[in-house]
Amino acid sequence: VSLTANRLTMAIRATQELLDDTTSLETWLNLIADQEMAFKIGDALVNGLGAGMPLGMMQALSLVTVSAEAGQAAATLVALNVLKMWARLHVSCRTNAIWIYDQSIEPALQTMTIGTAGAQLAVYTPPGGLSSAPYGTLQGRPMIPVEFCQQLGTTGDLILVDPSTILSAMKQGMQAANSIHVYFLSNEQVFRFVIRMDARSWWTSSLTPKSAGNTQTNIVALATR
Numbered sequence: 226v227s228l229t230a231n232r233l234t235m236a237i238r239a240t241q242e243l244l245d246d247t248t249s250l251e252t253w254l255n256l257i258a259d260q261e262m263a264f265k266i267g268d269a270l271v272n273g274l275g276a277g278m279p280l281g282m283m284q285a286l287s288l289v290t291v292s293a294e295a296g297q298a299a300a301t302l303v304a305l306n307v308l309k310m311w312a313r314l315h316v317s318c319r320t321n322a323i324w325i326y327d328q329s330i331e332p333a334l335q336t337m338t339i340g341t342a343g344a345q346l347a348v349y350t351p352p353g354g355l356s357s358a359p360y361g362t363l364q365g366r367p368m369i370p371v372e373f374c375q376q377l378g379t380t381g382d383l384i385l386v387d388p389s390t391i392l393s394a395m396k397q398g399m400q401a402a403n404s405i406h407v408y409f410l411s412n413e414q415v416f417r418f419v420i421r422m423d424a425r426s427w428w429t430s431s432l433t434p435k436s437a438g439n440t441q442t443n444i445v446a447l448a449t450r
Contacts, residue, residue, distance in 0.1 A: 226429065230372040230421035231277050231398045233290045234264055238418045241405075243252060251416070255401060258418040262399060264372070269375035270391065270424055271325070271384070280425035282383050282391070282444050287428035289313050289442045290380060300378030302333040304348045306447050310385050311364045315441040317430060318387035322366045326383045327374035334361070334368070390443040393424035 227293065233259055244250055266279075291309045302396035314322055326334075337348040350362040361368040366385075375381040403416045431442035 226425060226427060228394045228423040228425070230394070231279070231423050233262065233265065233278075233422070235261060235418040235421045237418075238408060238413050241412045241414060243244055250401075254416050258416070259399065259408060262418060262420055266420070266422065268373045270393075271371070271381070273424075275425065278315055278447065279423055280390045282384060282386055282426070283446065285426040285428070285444050286443045287426050287431050289431050289440060289447060290446050290448050292448050293438040296409065297450050299450055300331055301450055302337065302377065302447075304306055304339040305382075306450075307337075307348060307363055309384070310447060313376070313439060313441055313445045314385055314429045315443060318390060318443045319366075321389045322387045324363055324366060324368045324383065324385050325350065325374055327370045327372075327376060328370045330382050331370075333377060334363075335403045344425060374450070378450050383447050385445040390427045391408070392426055392427045393422065395420065395422040397421070 236255055237258065239250065269281055270277040271281045272283055273279040274284060275281075283419070291306065291313060294303060294305050297303060297306075299355045311398050334349040335351065338346060339348050340346050348363065349368070352361045352368075374384060398420070400419045401416070403414050405414050407413075407415045427443060431440035
């Protein structure tokens with residue numbers, strides 16, 4: 226697996242008057258830059274296309290996409306979806322696995338049950354409820370809402386991944402610099418922030434288990450319903 230230190234750059238213009246008249250503006254700009262850089266990197270880790278940026282989970286060569294159930298209604302999530310996703314996660318990945326999801330699936334999670342009649346059981350364990358943990362759980366693994374997943378019913382609305390199998394590297398951390406020269410005539414300064422990093426799945430394919438059957442992997446998503 227090869228990683229390339231791709232460059233992510235952010236530029237912020239500020240008038241000299243604003244800098245002179247505002248307390249701690251430079252400190253605030255550094256904070257905002259850090260947050261926006263983190264957002265762009267997070268999105269690339271999930272959705273990156275690999276050209277000049279990380280190869281995200283949804284483009285990984287090892288990704289396995291589990292089909293919807295026969296006759297499953299559009300934009301729904303059912304217990305069998307979850308169970309079949311878990312069955313496709315390689316056993317070596319289960320200890321460190323997490324679920325990441327878009328918040329639009331939460332109503333479906335909260336009402337998801339398995340069984341019939343008086344034998345119905347809740348599938349999802351909400352945070353602060355039965356689990357008394359920071360995150361909800363499915364199959365005992367944390368459920369983490371992120372902005373980088375898709376709306377309910379779209380591939381990528383729920384992803385099961387072992388994050389320890391995502392190889393990443395960053396060169397020198399975020400570098401910050403400012404210049405009065407680029408917009409000298411308009412009396413503005415430019416604040417530039419640069420990060421060089423890359424990431425992609427350590428796994429380059431899914432695996433067929435010794436017992437044969439369905440392939441297993443480190444990243445599992447659910448097909449469009």
